[in-house]
Structures are given as structure tokens and as C-alpha cells.
Amino acid sequence: MTWLLAQTSYPDPMSGLTLAHYLFVSGAMFVIGLIGFLTRRNLIIMFLCTELMFQAAGISLIAFSRFHLNMSGQTFVIFVLTVAAAEAAMALALVVLLFRRKESLDAEQWKEMSG
Amino acid sequence: MLINPIMLYLVLGLGAVGLCLALPRRGINPQIVGGVIAAVAAGLILLMLGIRTTADAGPGALPNVFFYVFGFIALAAAVRVVTHPRPVYAALYFIMTVLASAGLFLILSAEFMAFALIIVYAGAILITYLFVIMLATQAPAEGQDEVLADYDTSAREPVAAAFVGFVMLAVLTTMMFRGVSQMPPVQDQQARAAGVLAQLPGKIERALDRAGTLEPGWSLAMEPGTERAKVDVERGTVTLVDRFNNQREAPLPAGLEPKNVDELGFNLLAEHPGSIEIAGVILLMAMLGAVVLSRKQVELDEEAKSRHASRLSQSEPSLDREGSGRVPVRGATADGGRGWSGSNGTTAVEPSTGTRSAS
Numbered sequence: 001m002t003w004l005l006a007q008t009s010y011p012d013p014m015s016g017l018t019l020a021h022y023l024f025v026s027g028a029m030f031v032i033g034l035i036g037f038l039t040r041r042n043l044i045i046m047f048l049c050t051e052l053m054f055q056a057a058g059i060s061l062i063a064f065s066r067f068h069l070n071m072s073g074q075t076f077v078i079f080v081l082t083v084a085a086a087e088a089a090m091a092l093a094l095v096v097l098l099f100r101r102k103e104s105l106d107a108e109q110w111k112e113m114s115g
Numbered sequence: 116m117l118i119n120p121i122m123l124y125l126v127l128g129l130g131a132v133g134l135c136l137a138l139p140r141r142g143i144n145p146q147i148v149g150g151v152i153a154a155v156a157a158g159l160i161l162l163m164l165g166i167r168t169t170a171d172a173g174p175g176a177l178p179n180v181f182f183y184v185f186g187f188i189a190l191a192a193a194v195r196v197v198t199h200p201r202p203v204y205a206a207l208y209f210i211m212t213v214l215a216s217a218g219l220f221l222i223l224s225a226e227f228m229a230f231a232l233i234i235v236y237a238g239a240i241l242i243t244y245l246f247v248i249m250l251a252t253q254a255p256a257e258g259q260d261e262v263l264a265d266y267d268t269s270a271r272e273p274v275a276a277a278f279v280g281f282v283m284l285a286v287l288t289t290m291m292f293r294g295v296s297q298m299p300p301v302q303d304q305q306a307r308a309a310g311v312l313a314q315l316p317g318k319i320e321r322a323l324d325r326a327g328t329l330e331p332g333w334s335l336a337m338e339p340g341t342e343r344a345k346v347d348v349e350r351g352t353v354t355l356v357d358r359f360n361n362q363r364e365a366p367l368p369a370g371l372e373p374k375n376v377d378e379l380g381f382n383l384l385a386e387h388p389g390s391i392e393i394a395g396v397i398l399l400m401a402m403l404g405a406v407v408l409s410r411k412q413v414e415l416d417e418e419a420k421s422r423h424a425s426r427l428s429q430s431e432p433s434l435d436r437e438g439s440g441r442v443p444v445r446g447a448t449a450d451g452g453r454g455w456s457g458s459n460g461t462t463a464v465e466p467s468t469g470t471r472s473a474s
Contacts, residue, residue: 017179017222017298020291021164025186025219027287028157029193029212031280032134036197038276039138041266044202044248048209051240052193055216058232066223066298071382074375075390077228078383081235082394086401088240092247093408099251103419106266 022063030056043098043105047091054084122163124285130156131281137198138270138277146198157190181222189215200267202248209244210237226375309348311373311381316344318377319353322368329365333357 033052040046058077065073095105102109133156136149161183192211199205213236220229253264270276312319316335323329336345336356345354352364383391415423 017182019298020288021182021186022219022223023291024160024164024288025189027284027291028130028190031284031287032190032193032197034283035134035138035276035280038279039270039273040197041269041271042202042264044244044251045196045205045267048196048202048205048244051209051236052196052212055212055236058228059216059219062220062223062225062228065225069299071378072386074225074228074379075382075387077225078231078379079390079394081231082398085235085240086397088243089401089405090408092243093405096247096251097408097411097413101413101416101419103253103415103422104266105251105264108266108271 019063019067023060026056026060026063028056029053029059041107043095043107044092046107047088047095050091051084051088054080120289123160123288126156126159126163127281127285127288129159131277134194134197134280135273135277137194138273139198139200139268140273141269150194150198153194154191157187161187179222181218185215185218185222188212189219200263202252202267203245206241206244206248210241213237213241224375227379309346311378312348312371313338313343313346314381315373315377316342319344319346319367319371322371323353323355323365326368328368329355333363336362 030053033049033056036049036052037046040049058080061073061077061080065071098110099105130153133149133152133154136145137153138149139146165183189212192208192215195208196205196212199208213232217229217232220226220232316337320329320335323335333355334357336354337343338345346367347353348367351367353367354362355365356362
């Protein structure tokens with residue numbers, strides 16, 4: 001076990017966290033978002049679940065950035081935020097358009113669009 | 116391995132069962148039971164992680180309480196986002212997830228991103244979601260209680276989705292718990308930050324000026340041929356130079372360590388300048404796309420038309436009471452709800468006639 005934990009004499013008393021802790025939270029959040037995307041039928045909630053997955057990716061990026069002491073991870077989260085904002089604007093405009101057409105947010109109503 | 120794999124898979128299976136039960140379904144709905152099971156599973160995994168790492172870190176090391184608190188809140192709120200039948204509440208729970216993740220970012224000493232996350236996500240994106248949820252929800256007909264739509268109350272294939280999701284999580288955790296090491300100490304980060312400080316001559320000069328160390332005629336010495344100041348962070352000195360090229364060293368004022376924002380700004384502008392432009396273009400295209408999409412006139416399809424017509428005819432008595440200006444609605448319902456798309460020119464039920472005639 002000692003080869004795993006190279007820095008056992010970590011001076012900070014609030015320590016004991018490994019990269020895996022953050023990766024677990026990130027992975028669990030991603031999987032919850034994925035399950036929500038697969039199971040829920042409301043278009044808006046499906047897009048909320050994609051935001052949840054973006055969030056999980058952001059957590060793991062920041063954790064890796066801290067682990068490797070490299071700021072590029074944090075910089076990348078800025079771009080993830082940008083893409084999330086752009087995606088939200090486009091997706092919500094589409095959702096409003098679809099709702100005006102069928103008066104329903106049910107994803108099953110658009111079954112005929114599948115190839 | 117950080118955790119015994121058999122235990123890990125058992126607890127993950129427990130979480131899958133809990134999440135599966137918590138998803139909304141028709142008929143008997145054991146949502147609370149499922150929520151409790153999922154919460155117990157998440158708590159157990161975090162507890163196992165905590166006990167193992169505390170044992171590894173040696174005696175006297177406290178586990179990082181804030182990580183467990185924020186991590187648990189984030190996961191529990193995420194489960195609630197996925198399982199809540201009402202979209203508004205799901206969006207509010209998502210704000211809670213965002214706040215808890217911002218807490219995790221703070222623990223990881225990414226202060227700027229933590230606040231940017233709250234401002235951009237909780238402040239901007241989620242408000243847009245809330246607006247759209249309110250725009251795209253059917254108002255209940257008069258005299259009726261609000262009923263949840265069918266597509267909100269029944270999930271699609273919850274068992275299969277939960278199974279697939281948690282198999283994926285099991286694979287991920289098996290990989291990630293193999294050969295992990297602790298986060299590097301904060302001192303390493305400070306040493307690395309010294310490189311950033313040398314690129315901030317203006318900041319050093321202002322601090323020296325405020326401390327009264329910078330006498331008139333003296334200025335900061337630069338490394339030859341570069342824009343970097345001559346700073347020795349280890350010894351805490353900075354080299355000054357005057358007009359006649361006399362050099363002397365001065366103590367570095369306290370509190371000059373580059374903050375998270377300094378480092379992030381340098382990384383963003385020095386290493387990814389092209390990406391900023393691309394991000395700007397993406398945002399512009401998204402804005403234009405959203406405007407174009409939402410100006411588009413849509414025709415209701417047949418099914419929705421008939422539903423709309425029946426709803427209008429139900430609420431007709433109340434419309435009649437409001438005044439003679441609403442009378443054309445009767446004609447609109449007679450021709451199958453075409454009044455909704457504005458084709459017969461009534462203004463009583465057509466909210467967007469003005470924009471259409473202007474375009």
C-alpha cells in the first residue's frame with residue numbers, strides 16, 4: 001500500500017483524499033445523468049441530465065488539474081461551461097419549437113424522426 | 116485497491132436497485148424507499164473510502180470532512196434531479212448539485228472556477244431552463260387541478276438503464292481505484308506558482324511602490340531578452356535596477372503569491388488563445404441559432420390541433436364573459452383550432468401576429 005501513497009507525511013491535517021475520491025463522485029454523477037437521460041421522457045429533463053454529465057466531466061477535469069498541478073484542466077472547464085451555455089440556448093430554443101408544434105414535451109412523440 | 120472489490124460491487128448494485136425504485140413510475144411508486152436505498156449506498160461507499168484513506172494516512176490525520184459532505188449532497192441532489200416528476204423541482208435540485216460541486220472545486224483550490232460555476236450555471240443557464248419549463252407547460256383547464264403529464268410520471272425502461280449505468284460505474288471504479296496516490300501537497304503548487312509571479316512585473320512594481328521600497332529612479336530588473344522580472348521566490352528577493360544599470364536586491368513584499376485567478380488567466384491567454392476565439396464564435400452562433408429558431412412559425416400538427424380545439428371549447432364560457440372582443444374564438448375553434456397559428460387573422464388568441472406581420 002505504501003507505494004500507492006507516496007506522500008504519507010502530508011502536512012495538511014485535513015488530508016487523506018486521493019484522486020480516486022473525486023473520480024468516484026464524478027463517475028457516479030455522470031452515470032446518474034446517463035440513467036436520467038435514458039429513462040426520462042420529458043425533453044427538458046433529458047437536457048438537464050446532459051448538464052449533469054457536463055458537471056461530472058468538470059469535476060474530474062478540476063481533480064486532474066489539481067493532481068497534476070497543471071492549470072490547463074481548469075482552463076478547459078471554462079470551455080466546458082461555454083459549450084454548456086451554447087448547448088442550453090440552442091436546445092431550449094428547439095424544445096420550445098417542438099412544444100409549440102405538438103403541445104407536449106414527450107420525447108416519444110418524435111419517434112418517427114428516428115432513422 | 117482502495118476498497119475490496121466485492122464490497123464495492125455489492126454497494127453499487129444496491130445503488131442501482133435504489134435508483135431504479137426511485138425513478139417515477141405508474142401505479143405503486145416506492146420512490147421514498149428507493150431514495151433511501153440509493154442514499155444508503157452512496158453513504159456506504161463514501162464511508163468505505165473515508166475509513167480506508169484515514170487508515171492509510173496514518174494516525175492523527177483527519178479525513179477531509181468537507182469532501183464527504185459536498186460529495187454526498189451532490190450525488191443525492193443528482194439522484195433527485197433524475198427522479199423528481201416535476202421539471203421545476205428537478206431544475207432546483209440541479210442548482211443544489213451545482214452548489215455542492217462548487218464546494219468540491221473549492222476543496223481542489225480552484226476558486227475562480229467555483230464562483231464561475233455558480234454564476235454561469237446557477238445564475239444563467241438554470242434560469243433559462245426555468246423560463247422554458249414555465250413556457251412549455253400546459254396550463255390546467257379551468258376548474259381542474261394540475262395533473263402531471265404522463266411522460267413525467269412514468270420512466271422508460273428503468274431497470275435496463277439502471278443496470279447498464281451501474282455496470283459502467285463498476286468498470287470505471289475498478290479502473291480508477293487501481294494505483295491511486297494522494298493529491299500533491301500545496302507547497303508544490305506554490306513553488307510552481309513562482310514562475311507565474313515573474314510574468315507579473317506590473318503587480319510586483321505596484322506592491323513595491325506601496326511598500327515604499329521602490330525609490331524614484333529605480334525600476335524592476337528584467338531577464339535579458341524576455342518580459343520576465345528577476346524574482347527569486349525561494350529567498351524572497353527581487354532585483355531592482357536604476358538608470359545607470361546599478362543593480363540591487365530588495366525584499367519581496369508579503370502576500371504576492373499568485374492567486375488561482377492569476378494562474379488561470381495566464382494559462383488561458385498564453386496557452387489557449389485560439390480556443391477563446393472559438394468559444395466566442397460558438398457562443399455567437401448559439402445566440403443567432405436560438406434567435407432564428409424561436410422566430411420560426413410552427414404549424415400545429417393534426418393531433419395537437421384537435422386537442423387544442425377541445426380545450427378551447429371547454430373554456431369558452433369564461434372567454435365569452437370577458438367581453439365581445441373574444442368572440443372570434445368561436446370561429447377559430449370551429450375550423451379546427453387554426454386560430455392558434457394566426458391564419459384567420461384574429462388577435463384574440465394569436466400572441467405572435469404582430470411579429471409575423473412585421474417580418
